[in-house]
Amino acid sequence: MSTVKLTVNGKAVSAEVEDRTLLVHLLREHLNLTGTHVGCDTSQCGACVVHIDGKAVKSCTVLAGQAAGSSVTTIEGISKGDELHPMQAAFRDNHGLQCGYCTPGMIMSAIDIVNRYGGKLDEDTVRHELEGNICRCTGYHNIVKSVLDAAGRMKVAQAAE
Amino acid sequence: MYETIYHRPSSVDEAAALFAKGSEAKYLSGGHTLIPVMKQRLASPSDVIDLGKIKELIGIDVSVDAVTIKAATTHYDVAMNGPAQKAIPALAHLASLIGDPAVRHRGTIGGSIANNDPAADYPSAVLALGATVKTNKRSISADDFFKGLFTTALADGEIITQVSFPIPAKAGYSKFPHPASRFALTGVFVVKTKSGDVRVAATGASQSGVMRVPAIEAALKANWSAGALDSVKISADGLMSDLHGSSDYRANLIKVMAQRAVTAAG
Ligand SMILES: Cc1cc2nc3c(=O)[nH]c(=O)nc-3n(C[C@H](O)[C@H](O)[C@H](O)COP(=O)(O)OP(=O)(O)OC[C@H]3O[C@@H](n4cnc5c(N)ncnc54)[C@H](O)[C@@H]3O)c2cc1C
Ligand code: FES
Numbered sequence A: 001m002s003t004v005k006l007t008v009n010g011k012a013v014s015a016e017v018e019d020r021t022l023l024v025h026l027l028r029e030h031l032n033l034t035g036t037h038v039g040c041d042t043s044q045c046g047a048c049v050v051h052i053d054g055k056a057v058k059s060c061t062v063l064a065g066q067a068a069g070s071s072v073t074t075i076e077g078i079s080k081g082d083e084l085h086p087m088q089a090a091f092r093d094n095h096g097l098q099c100g101y102c103t104p105g106m107i108m109s110a111i112d113i114v115n116r117y118g119g120k121l122d123e124d125t126v127r128h129e130l131e132g133n134i135c136r137c138t139g140y141h142n143i144v145k146s147v148l149d150a151a152g153r154m155k156v157a158q159a160a161e
Numbered sequence B: 001m002y003e004t005i006y007h008r009p010s011s012v013d014e015a016a017a018l019f020a021k022g023s024e025a026k027y028l029s030g031g032h033t034l035i036p037v038m039k040q041r042l043a044s045p046s047d048v049i050d051l052g053k054i055k056e057l058i059g060i061d062v063s064v065d066a067v068t069i070k071a072a073t074t075h076y077d078v079a080m081n082g083p084a085q086k087a088i089p090a091l092a093h094l095a096s097l098i099g100d101p102a103v104r105h106r107g108t109i110g111g112s113i114a115n116n117d118p119a120a121d122y123p124s125a126v127l128a129l130g131a132t133v134k135t136n137k138r139s140i141s142a143d144d145f146f147k148g149l150f151t152t153a154l155a156d157g158e159i160i161t162q163v164s165f166p167i168p169a170k171a172g173y174s175k176f177p178h179p180a181s182r183f184a185l186t187g188v189f190v191v192k193t194k195s196g197d198v199r200v201a202a203t204g205a206s207q208s209g210v211m212r213v214p215a216i217e218a219a220l221k222a223n224w225s226a227g228a229l230d231s232v233k234i235s236a237d238g239l240m241s242d243l244h245g246s247s248d249y250r251a252n253l254i255k256v257m258a259q260r261a262v263t264a265a266g
């Protein structure tokens, strides 16, 4: 057992966990942040994507101990109170989800994509960049539409800040 | 996953000392091979020694002669590094093709070549560019480093500290990715060195891991062009055959990927 200290969604947290604990289990089972999902056993589906120090990572493939001292952002940490993050709003408006299982990972990956590309996003790039996120429902079309829409909204939001 | 003890040393020496103390210790760098394998219970290290936060193992140095990448540098950082992109564009391009963005944010060059997966990308660049792998004990030339499937010249407990790639006159990489994992169904790295030598390495193809391709090297040495490979025949002997592609298919892929790589190299 080890004490793992890290920042999650802006709050300092500390948890007593077995060394083999994965970050996704620390989040879901110890911190009750169940928005982050587990969809596979092979590090391929992306349902578990969170940000560690601002970068999208698969939290099922990171030991909790590796995240000690880092700042982690989950799907629960991106809205401003009741106001959805522009990426969440774009997914809602563009029908970017059906069952919703992949959605938290999609949204965390998509925010990372927009952060890295800024305004230079096109459909091809979004599709290529979402290679690590699998959706069994939507056929991706509306997900791609959502991300492109959100890219525009995030630019406007940033300009306003 | 079986129980284990996680350690986070702050230097290479401390990591090596921790390894010596563990009964069945393993190093962890990006964890994007080791953790999946531990999850499947195919590995059960007593101790996991994290190299990923050791400062002396992170960074990229570009000189007039070489691009030197420290072992715990992520694929993302290699793909995005301006000086490295300029010095060996094919190497940065290769890094940008590994897995997906989340994998590239964590996976590292040291972990990739220590693991020597027969379908991994980096081994082809290390072998074709004639890189030198530096460890905490010695320097190993690429020709002596890879020893077949998942096997390298590394001794138990030896730590890769950096890989130094000589800057070539020309280089290109092309891979046919597995549609789900993005590993190479076959990938080919072609190099023309500054002294005019040609080195070509293929990954994802051979049953014994990354390999040189002498027939393509000879043809490109005579004439550095994609067309020069039209008449080259690659033997399917010793190539992998699985549900994704037969050995004949892979033999043809070696040639086609080499042609695309030469075209990309210019
Ligand atoms: C979904 C997915 C897709 C992927 N797609 C690709 C792909 O397309 N192409 C590709 O090439 N790879 C791919 N990979 C593998 C990925 O690149 C891994 O990151 C890489 O193979 C291993 O690097 P790592 O830093 O994660 O190593 P780890 O998993 O941390 O370690 C791997 C092995 O190397 C040893 N090791 C690590 N660092 C050192 C060191 N410095 N010295 C000595 N031994 C060391 C460890 O003990 C362990 O045995 C993929 C992985 C995933 C999960
Ligand atoms: S649960 Fe992490 S990639 Fe599938």
Ligand code: FES
Residues within 6 Å of the ligand: A096, A097, A098, A099, A100, A101, A102, A103, A134, A135, A136, A137, A138
């Ligand atoms: S919305 Fe159901 S898996 Fe994507």
